[in-house]
Amino acid sequence: MTVTVRDLRPDARAxxxxxxxxxxxxxxxxxxxxxxxxxxxxxLHPDAHYRPLVAVDDEGEVIGTAQVHLTHESTVAGQGNLNVYVHPRHTRRGAGTVLVRAAEEHLAAHGAARLFAWVLDEPGNRAFAELHGYRESRSAHFLRLDLAHGTLPPPQDPPPGVELRPGSDYADDPRPLFLLDAETTADEPSDVDTEFTDYEAWLRETWQHPLFSPELTTVALVDGRPAAFSAARTDGGTRYGTVMTGTARAHRGRGLAKLAKNDSLHRARAAGLTEAFTGNDTGNGPMIAINTWFGYEICGTEVRYVRELG
Structure with a gap:
């Protein structure tokens, strides 16, 4: 069997x-x-040099994928990302290897000196990464909550001075949410430091993203100013995902993130969504504890692998 790699194009529906x-x-x-x-x-920002790839078999079926880009928001230059996934029915047919090769060539051509790849925590996937010269780094959990049949903690009334509002209330001016997102993202555990400084890019990549749900996103305000939030995405069907939950530094330790996420989850269930997903770095004990309180259970683990080029 011959595996062909080609660029994913926005006009190529199949x-x-x-x-x-x-x-x-x-x-x-x-x-x-x-x-x-x-x-x-x-x-996505041009400086990301984003280049998703597909691996196609002899019959034209897509059997593998790669998301490839530079971390242009990082304070350190030359850091690239490649996340390669092959359909479970089509592993060990060479698709992963040709995707990795094409991704590495693209990133190296754009100045990447260090490459990061998320790999599912399974023996075959780990061995594949190590065979290609990658070394193990940090890890993260995927968590799932059964919204349809699970029991959420009861809705909570905010304390005095705190108000809960949907993200859609900021449709006319989302900049306060951009500033809150930038501050909380900067403090997330990660191999790569990132800084959100480009508001227009954030609008395109986050606020206007087709999966983002400002209606189900919840913002906790303290004295009228955003202090914590839980940002939601949906797939247009029954699945809901939390992509960021955080609190401004000046307001941490008050349970505001938990308050915001609980409100978002209750509204998601009321809207007919049946599954909720989120992810946490395995070292992020406080957020894992919050998600366990909601009833989330770990459903998978990824390991970050790193390769130095040159």
């Missing part, structure tokens, strides 16, 4: 659908749709 199908089969904990893929292709 490849977009194939990419989404492979990702859902290999990594069912992350929301992805053909529309979200097309949006990323046309709206």
């Amino acid at each position: 490849d977009l659908e194939g990419f989404a199908r492979v990702r859902r089969a290999a990594l069912p904990f992350i929301l992805v749709t053909p529309e979200s893929l097309a949006h990323d292709l046309t709206h």
